Amino acid sequence: MKIGIVGGTGDIGEGMTLRLSPKHDVIVGSREEAKAIATCDTCREALHERDQECSLIGGSNQRAVDEADIVILAIPFKHVIPILKALTGFEGKIVVSPVNPIERTTHFSYAPPPEGSAAMMIKGLLPPDATVCAAFNNIAAEKWRALDEELDYSVAVCCDDDSAKHTVMEIVNSVSRLRAYDAGPLRAASVVESVTPLLLNIARFNRLKDVGIRFV
Numbered sequence: 349m350k351i352g353i354v355g356g357t358g359d360i361g362e363g364m365t366l367r368l369s370p371k372h373d374v375i376v377g378s379r380e381e382a383k384a385i386a387t388c389d390t391c392r393e394a395l396h397e398r399d400q401e402c403s404l405i406g407g408s409n410q411r412a413v414d415e416a417d418i419v420i421l422a423i424p425f426k427h428v429i430p431i432l433k434a435l436t437g438f439e440g441k442i443v444v445s446p447v448n449p450i451e452r453t454t455h456f457s458y459a460p461p462p463e464g465s466a467a468m469m470i471k472g473l474l475p476p477d478a479t480v481c482a483a484f485n486n487i488a489a490e491k492w493r494a495l496d497e498e499l500d501y502s503v504a505v506c507c508d509d510d511s512a513k514h515t516v517m518e519i520v521n522s523v524s525r526l527r528a529y530d531a532g533p534l535r536a537a538s539v540v541e542s543v544t545p546l547l548l549n550i551a552r553f554n555r556l557k558d559v560g561i562r563f564v
């Protein structure tokens with residue numbers, strides 16, 4: 349399974365690269381190819397130190413789209429529209445959104461676009477035959493990066509296409525102790541995205557770090 353990560357140099361992108369590249373072929377995308385290659389070098393070194401083989405290459409965001417079957421949009425909400433407008437070739441691809449539209453004042457709050465969620469907005473920006481799934485919205489980047497710890501969390505997956513949802517759930521279940529749960533159609537993604545500001549507020553006001561969720 350070839351997975352392209354647009355914005356793969358960022359906090360969550362690097363963490364996902366570390367966890368996914370031992371199991372799948374990962375293409376790390378960036379606006380700057382050199383930055384993507386540097387992220388790959390860092391990840392490869394960290395994995396080799398732990399005797400883990402990996403498959404990863406760095407390139408442009410466009411290459412991450414072109415060469416992948418599944419594209420993860422690891423980019424801040426405020427940059428989604430310009431980044432997607434600059435990219436082509438999403439036809440027939442599965443596009444995974446971990447994107448959370450969040451505002452910060454004295455606390456964190458959910459600030460969705462008029463479409464209802466980041467995932468629904470992204471669906472509207474892509475060709476009709478691209479399949480958008482919301483997933484990985486509620487896991488902190490630091491946890492992805494902490495390679496010596498298990499990722500023992502639940503991952504809610506929303507998608508309108510059963511086959512694409514199944515594929516994304518298999519990817520989730522291939523990572524550490526992550527467990528995928530079917531969270532309904534894409535229009536339910538607002539529920540999943542809005543959990544993240546709750547987790548951030550719980551962390552902030554209770555002096556906790558990297559709070560996550562596990563369904564039992």
Ligand SMILES: NC(=O)c1ccc[n+]([C@@H]2O[C@H](COP(=O)([O-])OP(=O)(O)OC[C@H]3O[C@@H](n4cnc5c(N)ncnc54)[C@H](OP(=O)(O)O)[C@@H]3O)[C@@H](O)[C@H]2O)c1
Binds near residue numbers: 422431449485486489
């Ligand atoms: N961080 C978390 O703990 C976490 C947890 C769950 C979900 N998420 C979601 O995951 C997404 C990524 O979060 P993140 O914290 O990883 O983001 P980030 O580190 O701030 O940024 C990710 C990447 O976006 C690209 N980028 C930054 N500014 C840009 C601009 N002006 N124009 C175009 N591209 C730009 C950069 O890649 P290049 O410079 O290489 O192009 C950057 O490495 C967000 O939507 C967030 O809601 C994050």
